Amino acid sequence: MKALRALRTITATLSPKPHKTPLNPTFLHHFYSAQPQEEDPSHNLNSSDSENGPDSVFDSTHYTVPGLGFETNSQAPQQPTWDEKYREKADDLIFGKDTQKRKxxxxxxxEERRRRVLAKALLEAALEAADDEDEEExxxxxxxxxxxxxxxGIIGAPNAGKSALTNYMVGTKVAAVSRKTNTTTHEVLGVMTKENTQICFFDTPGLMLDKSGYIHKDMKVRVESAWSSVNLYDVLIVIFDVDRHLTRPDQRVIKLIQHMGSQPHPKQKRILCINKVDLVKKKKDLLKAAKQFEDLPGxxxxxxxxxxxxxxxxxxxxxxxxxxxxxxxDEDPFTLSEEVMKNISLEVxxxxxxxxxxQEIPYQIEHRLIDWxxxxxxxxxxxxxxxxxKLSQRKILVGKNGSKIGRIGIEANExxxxxxxxxxxxxxQVRLK
Ligand SMILES: Nc1nc2c(ncn2[C@@H]2O[C@H](COP(=O)(O)OP(=O)(O)OP(=O)(O)O)[C@@H](O)[C@H]2O)c(=O)[nH]1
Incomplete structure (x- = not known):
């Protein structure tokens, strides 16, 4: 019954939803351009800001955005860009009649493969939704x-997958996941509450030791305070990217694992997470990596x-x-604290x-929460x-007619x-310092 209910929910999600507000005819213009509607008298945020220009503001009230997944429909079959008639003729001439049947x-x-993939996805989503319902009850x-x-606490080299793991366990987007390194700019708290147990996760920024096992000098102040908090957690997860380790071993990561596992901690349980196993083709390579660290008593x-x-x-x-x-x-299980919500808004x-x-732009800009x-x-x-x-960075961030900041804003808002x-x-608002 629950699965049926879940399936109904999914079907409803898959079918196009009526929008609360009718689709704005200028939606496409606004989707590609963050330029606010001129006829909108309420827009006065940036009109006087000639230096930074009106394109540099994304304001979600100026957009009518359909539900999630508005941008593309990945299920829709791709349409050929050529005229089928001519293509058939050409195929016949070059390859003979058989080609049509083969095609x-x-x-x-x-089509059959697509149907099977979709059916599997539906089933998985239904089971997941049923699980969620159970949890809600x-x-x-x-x-x-x-x-x-x-x-x-979760500790590992930049890009080891700390945020992704936290997100998966907590079930909501707490820390940004990206292909670039050092995206975790603050220590973000994720909370998972199940039955009578609450687990708080502390996602530490990439803490590293240098090749000889010491804390990096250049980041000393930032890193030292993070290191001192590491011992306070009940459990410490040391996580590393096994795929990277097998292909391009990093001595600093090896040092970090050996350092953390060198001896049992009197008050803390430490575990080693060999992450990204999905990327390793040969399973015997995984065992090889596990063997390398299996004797660490910590x-x-x-x-x-x-x-x-x-x-x-x-x-x-x-x-x-x-x-x-x-x-x-420590945390109210049913509501996110405002501090966590603010962090989430920045991370998203x-x-x-x-x-x-x-390029490197996201790392060079100052990103501030101005109002909540x-x-x-x-x-x-x-x-x-x-x-x-730099003006050049501002231009890239704003995009043509505000298209870039508009797209970032729409997706983040959703x-x-x-x-x-x-x-x-x-x-x-994109501003030049
Ligand atoms: N294939 C695969 N990719 C993963 C896995 N875990 C993380 N990733 C990817 O690895 C990249 C880095 O993941 P993050 O979770 O941001 O890593 P992090 O350790 O929090 O990184 P910092 O914030 O730089 O310290 C992202 O592109 C993730 O999608 C995994 O288990 N498998």
Whole structure:
């Protein structure tokens, strides 16, 4: 029954939803351009800002955005760009009649494959939704004396997959995941509450030792305070990218693992997570990597996981649940604290920046939360400024007629709306320092 209900939800999600507001005829213009509607008298944010220009502002109220997945329809079959008639003729002339039949067969097979993939995805989503429903039903008040807690720090080299793993376990986007390194700019708290147990995750920025096992000098102040907090967690997860380790071993990562596993910690359980196993083709290579670190006495357990795909994460979560101790929860399990929400809003925008703006720009801009207001109707007004140091960077970030910042804004706004489960009015302004 639950699965059926879930399937209904999915079907509803897949079919086009009526929009609350009718589709604005100028939507396409606005989708590609962040230029606000001129006829909109409410827009006065940047009209006087001639230096930075009106294109540099994304304001979500100037867009009518359909539900998630508005941009492309990946399920739609690709249409040929040529005229079929001529193509058939040419095929006949060059390859003979048989080609048509073969082509038809290939198309049918392709269609069948697509149908199977879609059916599998639907089934998986239905099961997941049913699981979520089960979890929702379990949301009952737990008395303080029955509560159990665990604090977990995650440490690893930049790009090892700390954020992806945190996101997977917590089930919401807490820290930005990107293909570039050092995206985790703040220590972000993720909270997972199940039954009477609450686990708080601390996603540390890429803490590294240099090749000889010492803390990097150039980042000493930032890093030292992070190192000092490492010992405070009940459990410490040391995570590394096994695919990278097998192809291009990094001495600093090896040092980090050996350093953390050198001896058992009196108050902390340490575990080693061999991450990104999905990328390793030969499984015997995985064993080779595991063997290299198996004798380290400081690690209580080893887990082979893919934080991104979720392989092995269930076992890891189970293990963590078992480590929880009787202690009242630190966080309200049903609401995100405002601090966490603010961080999420920054991380979501940051992640979109990294997706859409290449080169080093995202690392060189100042990204500030300027205003955060909960309005009377329950919606959130969030204003963030992206401050560039060079005109050329500003131009790239804004894009032609504001297309880049517009796209970043629309996507981030949608994502924030789905995470916070309420209307979000996001304003992004690109400024030159
Ligand atoms: N294939 C695969 N990719 C992964 C996995 N975990 C993370 N990634 C990818 O690796 C990249 C880095 O992941 P993050 O989670 O941002 O890494 P991080 O350790 O938080 O990085 P910093 O913030 O730089 O410290 C992203 O592109 C992820 O999608 C995994 O298990 N499998």
């Amino acid at each position: 038809l067969k290939i198309l049918e097979e392709e 379990e949301e009952v008040v737990v008395k303080e004396e029955d509560q159990k807690s665990l604090s977990v 690690f209580e357990r080893y887990f082979m996981i893919s934080g991104l795909k979720g392989y092995g994460v269930k076992d890891l979560t189970q293990y963590l649940m078992e480590q929880a101790v009787k202690r009242p929860w 925008v940051r992640e979109r920046l990294l997706d859409h703006v290449h 207001k909960e309005l009377r109707d329950g919606s959130l007004r969030i204003e963030q400024h992206l401050i560039t140091h 994502e924030l709306r789905s995470i916070f489960k309420r209307e979000v009015h996001l304003i992004l």
